Amino acid sequence: MSVLSVSSGPTAVPVFISDFGTAFEGVARVHGWSDFRGVAGEGARSGMTGGVLLGYFENGGGRCYLANTAGKTVREALTEVEAFDDVTILVPLGLWDDGANARETARAVTAYAAAHRAMAILHADRDCDARQARGAVRGFKLDADQSSHAALYHPWLIPSGDGAQPVPPVGAVAGVWCQVDDKRGVWKTPANVTVSGDVRPFQAVTETEMGEVQPVGVLRESPGQGTLVWGTRTLNEGDERWKYIPVRRLADTVERDLQKAFVFATFEPNTQPTWEKLRSQADAYLLSLWKLGGLQGAKPEEAYSVQIGQGVTMTEEDVKAGRIVMKVGLAAVRPAEFIPATVTVTVAAERA
Template identity: 30%
Template sequence: MPTYFSPGIYVEEVPSGARPIGPVGTSTAAFVGLAPNRTARVNEAVAVNSWSEFLRLYADGDNLESTPLARAVFGFLDNGGTRCWVVNVGEGGQLTGTGGKRGGLQLLEAIDEINILAAPGYHDPVSHEALISTAERLRTMVAICDPPPEVEDISRLTRVATPPRSSGKPAEGTPKPDDDPPGGDRPRQSDFATYYFPWIRVRDPLSGDLVLTPPSGHVAGIWARTDALRGVHKAPANEPVRGAVDLAYRVTRPEHDVLNPKGVNVIRFFAGEGIRLWGARTLAAEASEWRYLNVRRLSIAIEQAIAGGTRWMVFEPNDYTLWRSIRRDIGAFLTRVWRDGALLGRTPEEAFFVKCDEETNPANVRDAGMVVAHIGIAVVKPAEFVVFKLSQWAGGTETETIGG
């Protein structure tokens, strides 16, 4: 209690006890690959915030050969991305370290802000597995897997590839194996990975030539752009691919009907509209609740925000006061998420629930040093299929929208 020595009116500021949970970033990408300057910052994770900064760090010199990594960073920034981390694996480098040393993807594990992961120029089964395993282990990011540059049989994209015994090499400057991996070209099922097809034709930012490049960098930029304009709950699809002038393969509607159920996100050309992303699925199973990309990414963002915003509760007395604080703080955060349009429901009560009481925290749970809260959310899913029924009547044509 403060001590007062003379009569009068005293004003004290009393903390409310509320600790607001703020949103987290969702648009920071990480690219691992071969830089134009093969010897620049090898196996270092470096933050890049502009194209000029990338050139200064990784393309300082004359007669530098462009790489998928360089085109991916340019495509990311050109399509709306603002910040990314870059790891140059160097000539002949691998996506993971060797000899007990951390390298490649492993360098990104200590960087909390990364939400999008890609390895432009690596499209073999071993590289896909390295990307997916990293994303699944960390559970804070979604990996973007690139397809092979040339696909003659479209059905290969729907069959899971079998990794060869030897480790993968970069796409450029590496001899092509005699035989394709048995099975197909599709990465395995995963809730934390996506797969886009085909490669896109762009103007190389270094040489000025028109070249084909993997789509992962441009796709990551579109994710970031959609997050900034609409929010992470909006599916990053039906969006133009800035910088793309053509496609390596123009997918037809019947082919798309085969690819989409298998989780292959197709980049399509539409007359009058240009080149657009036309899919927003993960590589999860068709019946999985995580098959929509925006659902997966929103859930990651909510989990990260709650984890960071409730860290103050660690070592607090595990009693009714703490449980009430958990319900209050998480409830207030999810109410803001609902108001942003990310959760489905006419009221907050329909959109989410937070339960933390003596039922979720019986004596044996408290004795183990744990506090348990059950949180449920109703995530808005994309209208992937919009169906119109047309019928004739005496006055003309009647159109009825029945949803998707």
């Protein structure tokens, strides 16, 4: 069998989806603010898009992608993103450029996120109040899988200085996600973090509204602390397992890492020795995750479980068809229960 090991891939690599005009075609990779300025057109650099990307880099963001929607639909732009398998966060910047299309854009981006074990960071329109932001979530009409792979933040942010125009908070939030992942891990809640860049909320959100607008994430000013990111919920309100952003992202990260590693099993016999090697490597990976603090439990068996085998995770028909199915349970930090993850590999039929 090929050497198998499970390694942790990147957890916070966004793609910012916007109309970049004729600056470039398709998808561009950028590594920092100066790089962005060289790739994006003048309008993007000085306008709302530039403000969002500046917020991203100021708050800890690193490598990211720009997907150009000029002359194409969001769905067509997402097709071009397929070539970049390290994308884990999707940020549609023109979500409210045409309010009539906001639902379609949100549904396209969240569907892509759900299918690719990624998260979408959305925002309400600029002049929405907190309750209207909550209404926007309902207006998207996302299904359960889409909503569990999405978060929405409110209000917009306005930089200091005369004549400064507000920008969506999604760039700063994406940067905070990157910052928290880098310092603590994908399992850490990306909340109660001060936003860098000398910005303030475009609107104030009251204590009463804070309790009424969940699952919307809120940015609020706090005396002595500046503007803080509050809220840690996905847009899924019906399934307790996927209510929290770090739980959803942790499960997706584990599935992505295991799936990439198990490609090595493609040309191996679909037999017990192969299954045991896969189980052993998954166990080593999850043990490391537990030791880093990504899973709760006083001992490994309380933190995770790994199941694989005929009559356990696979039927006789699965084995004959060359399918290897592993099921993993994760004791995520919150809620205190095992969260399911499933990895499937199809081996070559002639070696099964």
